[in-house]
Amino acid sequence: MLVSERIGQFFVEGDTGRDRLEYTEYGAGDSWVVLVHGQLMPRRMHAPLARRLAAEGLHVVTIDLLGHGRSDRPADPLVYSVTAFAEQVVALLDHLGAAQAVVGGTSIGANIALETAVLAPERVRGLICEMPVLDNAVEAGILTFAPLLMAARFLPVTVTAVRRLTRPVPRGIVPFWAGIVLDTLDQRADSLAAVVHGLFFGRMAPPSKDRRRIQVPALVVGHPADPVHPAADAAMLAGELPQATFVKARSILEWRVAPERLDRAAVGFALGCWRSTGRTTGRRRRTGS
Template sequence: MPTLMECGSFSHAGARLAYSLAGPASGPRIVLMHGILMDSLLNRDLAEALAQAGYRVALLDLQGHGRSDKTTRAQDLRIDLFGQQAIALLDHLGWSRAVLGGVSLGAITALHAAVQAPNRVNGLFLEMPVMERAAPAAALMLVPLMVGARYAARPWRFGARQLRRLPRPRRGLWQSLLNTVSQDPEHLAAVIHGVLSGPVVPPLRERLRLSMPALVIGHAGDWLHNLKDARALSQELPNAELIIARSPLELRTRPTRLMPEILRFFERTQADPQTSDQQQA
C-alpha cells in the first residue's frame, strides 16, 4: 500500500515553496530534492521505501519546479539559492538537523546547503552529482533546450497542453517526467538560465571541509553525470563512500540491489558521533 504523503508549503524570500512529508513524525529526518526541470514526484517511491523503514522524509519542490512558485527571473533560480531553500525548509519544519540529498540538481543543491549551514546537516545523500567536469556537457544539453523553449514557445505550449491531458502514470519517476515535458516553456527556460548563470557546485576548498557522512551514487556512460566526477567527489569529501548503480534508472525502477547499502548509510548518519546530538521535535 502506498505511503500517505502530507503536503504543505511555506514562504521564503518572497516565493511559496511546496513540500511533501512521509514517515513517522519521530523518525530520523531526511530531505530529498529532485533533478533539474523535474519535481518531488521523482523521489516519491524512494521516500515511501525510507518511510516504511522508519524515516521521516521531506520532499522539496525547489522554486520554479513542481508545485512551488514559478518565475521568469533567472537570478532567483541559482543553485546556491536553492541551497538556502533547503535550509529554510528545515527552519519551517522545526528540524534542527537532517540528512540532505537528492538526484542531480538535488545532489548539488544539498552540497550548497551543507556549505552554507554544516551544523544543520547530518549527512549527504548525493545521487548522480553534476560537477565541474560535466559543465560542458550540461551546456550542450541544456542551452538548445532553453533556446527552443524561448523561440518556439507557441507550438511548445500547444504540445504541453496535449501532454497534460494524458493519464498520470503510477510510478513517481514517470509522473515527474511527464510533468517536465508538459510545463510552460517560459518557466522551463528561466530555470535553465538560472542554473547555468550561478555556481554549479561549491568550490573544492569548501567541499573538503564537509566532514559529515556522505554517500555518492554514480553510474557509467553518462556525460552529464560523469562517473569520474562521482568518484572524485567521494574522494574529496572526508567521510564519504561510493556505490555504483548499473544505470541512472536503477534506484527508481529496480531498487532491490541498492537499497540495503542505502539503508546502511542512513543508519550510519544516525550513529556517527558528529550527528548523534540530533534533536527530535
C-alpha cells in the same frame, strides 16, 4: 509497510516577493531526511525512495524547489541558483522545526545537497549524492540545456505545445516513471527559460576547496555511460569528501527500475547517520508558515 504521507507548504521571501513552496512528508519522528529532485523534475520522482526510507523509521521530506513541480514558478532568472535552492532547503528545515537532516539529491539535487552542507554545515547530518554535476559534465551540460534555453526563450510556442500535449494525460493510467517524464515536460516557457538561465550562468556547485571541507558522512552514487552525469564526477566527489562512501550503479536506470540494492545502501547509510553520537538532536521549534 504503509507510511503516512502529508502534503504541506511554506513561503520564502525574496527580492521579487513572497513565493510558495510545496513538500510531502513521509513517516514521522526526529530522524529527518530531505530529498531534492533533479533539474526541472518534480519532487514525486523521490516518492519510492521516500517511502522505503520512511518504512525503516526515518522522517522523510521531498520538496518542489522554486520553479519546479507544484511550487511557484517566477519568470525571473535571478531567483534561481544552487545557492538559492540550498537556502530553500534550510528554510524547509526551519519550517519543519528540524535541527538537522540527512540531505540527499539527484543530479542538480546532489549539487544542492552539497551547497546546503557548505551554507549551513550545522544543519546537515549526512549527504546522499546521486550523479552530481561537476567539472566533467560541462560540455554535455551545454549540449543538453543550451538548446532548451534557446527554445524556451525564442520559440516559446514549442514549450507551450509540449505542455498542451502532455498535461491532459492522466498520470494514474501510465507507469510511474512515464508520469514523472510527463510532469517534467509540463513547463511554462517563461519560467523554464528562467530556471535554465539561472543555473546555466550561475554557480552550479561548491568549488573543490569547499567540498573538501565538508565533514559529514556522504554516500556518493555514480552511474556509468551517462555523459551528463559522468561517473568521473561522482568518483572525484567521493575522493574529495573526507567521509565518503562511493557506490557504482550498474546502469543509469538501476535506481529507477531495480532499486533494491541502492535502496538498501541509502537506508543503511541514513540510519547510520542518525545512530551516530555526539551531534545535535533532530527536532527544534517549528516556525510558522
